[in-house]
Amino acid sequence: MNRLYNYDYVCMSESLDAEKFVVATFLVRASGTTDLVARAAGMAIEQTTGTWLDVPGETPELVQNHVARVVGIYEVPDRTKPWQLNADEERIFLMRLAFPWDNFGPDFAQMYSAIPGNIGGGNVKLLDIEMPQSFVKDFKGPKFGVKGIRDLLGIHDRPLVNNMIKPCAGCTPEEGAKYLYDAAVGGVDIIKDDELVAADRHFSPLEKRVELYMKAIEKAEKETGEKKLFTLNITDRADKIRDNAIRAIKAGANALMVNTFAVGLPIVRMLAEDPEINVPILGHGTAAGGFTDSPYYGMSIELYNAKLQRLAGCDIINDCVPYGKMPMLKNKYIRIYEMCMAKFYHLNPTFVNAVAGVHPGMVPQLIEDLGTDIIIGAGGGVHGHPMGAVAGGKAFRQAIDATMKNIPVREYAETHKELKAALDVWGVYGEGGNLFSRVLG
DSSP, X not given: OOGGGOGGGBOOGGGSOGGGEEEEEEEEEEOTTOOXXXXXXXXXXXXXXXXXXXXXXXXXXXHHHHOOEEEEEEESSOOOSGGGOOTTOOEEEEEEEEEEGGGTOXXXXXXXXXXXXXXOSTTEEEEEEEOOHHHHTTOOOOSSHHHHHXXXXXXXXXXXXXXXXXXXXXXXXXHHHHHHHHHHHTTOSEEEOOTTSOSSBTTBOHHHHHHHHXXXXXXXXXXXXXXXXXXXXXXXXXXXXXXXXXXXXXXXXXXXXXXHHHHOHHHHHHHHTOTTOOSOEEEEOTTTHHHHSOSSSEEOHHIXXXXXXXHHTOSEEEEEOTTSSSOOOHHHHHHHHHHHHSOOTTOOOOEEEEESSOOGGGHHHXXXXXXXXOEEEESHHHHTOTTOXXXXXXXXXXXXXXXXXXXXXXXXXXXXXXXXXXXXXXXXXXXXXXXXXXXXX
């Protein structure tokens, strides 16, 4: 019998010892003549115990303990009869493989090596990984999460506002401190480095940036009576990242940021689980789009951006809104939020930062979509305000106040000049065409 039809590689999901397996769901494209039963078994074997033919050391005991099992193959649409299919027609399948997690342990690098490993080519996309408590228990997840960050800031009753300092690359510590101060005194709660700002460059050395930025934070806190966070980008070579974090904290930084896809989730986890790194971490998934955006290969964005970044320990992640300059499908953007906030064993929820072309006229829609446990993130929407960045911060806070009071933002703007100026330039989402249509085409 062909080894790919051996029932050692096929299993009813009900008969699995659920605590011993992680279950991966793949989207698979195939030609009309592809034998998906054999292909699924081949994927299960290839990524666990063997290869395309029998090898001497692949004993029944080894297979029983370590081979992945095929637990589901579903065609979409679910056709049954030969005449429903053309031989040259592309077919779409959902395939579920259960991997014994003892093969790779609670380790991102080895888990990636197995799932998707060598099978994540142009016709296979990893949609989800379902993990038992026995696997997740070794991950600590976010140190702070939603509640911890709210406790640090002393804000529990409204959405937070985040600002990305613009301009970014080439900005000196003196210039950046001025931009940060303006945003903070205007009412922004969290100010972050842009992902394009290196941890330590000649035009903005790490310690000098932290020193001047935190002085600006302290000044803004005294003037507003509100706590503020600044997330310093520590992205760098692997051998420098932890040192960057420790240097930043010693210099007074009260939060950190790391480009998670660029450095890898094992490094993010290392930072989050380090007891000496006792400040929140914002995870920025820049460059992940090349891995997540294809409909047919790579990994689903909600798996990477939400579930795995939360597992790694990110306290905050970015979620591109459907209405801005890099629009996300609405179901994806909402699903990312749900996967950050839903119960996930012992892991704290991760705060979602709704970003990418956000302006004050979007605030009512964002709160309608996601509720009040969100961060509303804006770069140009603050620094590009026609009255300046201080007014930009105020406009966002005014839009939040109006929405929390169930007052239309247009009505509220009649007595709040900063909000009115923003709405006059950028409008209110839902009133007309998309502001970004000229950019998006």
